Amino acid sequence: MKVTELWRFRWLFLNLLIREIRNRYVGSLSGIFSIIFNPLALLAIYAFVFATILRIKFPALVEYNFTVFLALALWPWLAFQEGTQRGTLSIQSNGNLVKKVAFPHELLVYSAVTATYIVHLGGFLLVLLALVLFGSAINLLALPLVISILGVQFLFTLGLALALAAMQVLIKDTEQYLSPVFMIWFYATPILYPASLVPASMHQVIMLNPMAYFTGRIRDLLLYKNCQFGLVDAAEIAGTVVFFLLARLFFNRLSPHFEDFL
Template sequence: MKDILLAVWRYRHFVTSSVVNEMRARFARSKLGATWVILQPLTQAVIYAVVFSQVLGARMPGVSDRYAYGVYLLAGILGWSLFSEILSRSINVFVDNAQLLRKIVFPRMCLPVIVAGTALVNAGLLFIAIFAVLLVLGHLPGPQVLWLPFLAILVVALGLGLGIFLGVLNVFVRDVAQTMVVVLQIWFWMTPVVYFSAVLPAGFRKVLEFNPMFPVIVGFQNVVVFNKPPPFADLAWVAALAVALLGVSLFVFRRASNQMVDVL
């Protein structure tokens, strides 16, 4: 596994240039450019905010500010969009780049790393947009927002750990990608992005806390909305899980790497 990581490091300039080229290609003929990256999650957040705040009367517990729920929602969307992009794209990355894998010799692990790099750039652009919205709403994040890079690294590790494993499996069983589309939809509603974790019944909350994205999204909401540190005690097992998943994924990738190109 060490040789895989060293190979990716030796090709770090290839990874960086690929991320830059992908972003350029995405916006080359687009008049709105990077706006499209942030438009979809922001639109989703606005829709949820209107439906839940105005139609369903959702309010932040103990907070009377009418914009509080919108801020809470934006924080959750920021964390979830990074995770879902890495996971969904990693699952298809080897299949989508089959021609490249057949024709060019390079470390195949670079592909999911490029996916993660592009997702981080998108998340950075989204954060800038969200920060601008928060300024307009008069909600300037406090110093605890400096924990966001730590949370982003944890999301990347978790997304790649699961995504690489499922990406290898998807090469041999193509139903994996289709199944995960449905799983991600269910997973989203099992994560406190659009609802408040504090108002969940104790028993139901205990069940949902087995979801590794539960404390991660709570962490995003803590630092952006409440100016509180992330729940480090709850995040410890998520970090351990992410490291374990990365280890298993690299092991499976190494064992299946030679057969992958033949199947593709």
């Protein structure tokens, strides 16, 4: 389906999005837990283990607080991970709809991922505000650029979720492999440690990971106040767009067959 045709379904998308947000986050205790307590608890335990118990002092981070350093990358990562996981299951869990009603299936994936991003963006902004109030030197002027980077990361998440959602319909245990993969991915991404600590020989490999770019760039903007954009940024953005388009092609190739497998 062409993007212009998709525009006709904007109202449906909005409805699905609202439904998604309400289902998951409004009015249920676990929803509130997942928005606020889950990330805060993660942040607290990492800060406790790394800064208090292990007493790790990164040489690159002498003038920065480890908790602040971690918080800036943790929320974008959680949005990415949760968005991908929700998106992966979105087609299967709406199987009854897919089997009975004709509409562009990709909207289900988009609404699942978008809902996660909206909620975590809200959490992220609150955390930034809290950090500033407690006196951390965060470059809030770069916020529009940060949101643009998050937008590119959002596009990357959409692409990954599209591909995985289609896989999930055809291969039911796709989702089970996601948790270990995300675990490895999390540690392979410079979130708990600065990218500068990665040995030079492995630096290139680590930077092939788009998530390393996104989280790194967000820290750059907010913490190191580096607002210079260059060739790497252009390449990452272009790469993400191409990835998304290919993933969407993959999804839409398979989507007419979903009904047969659900």
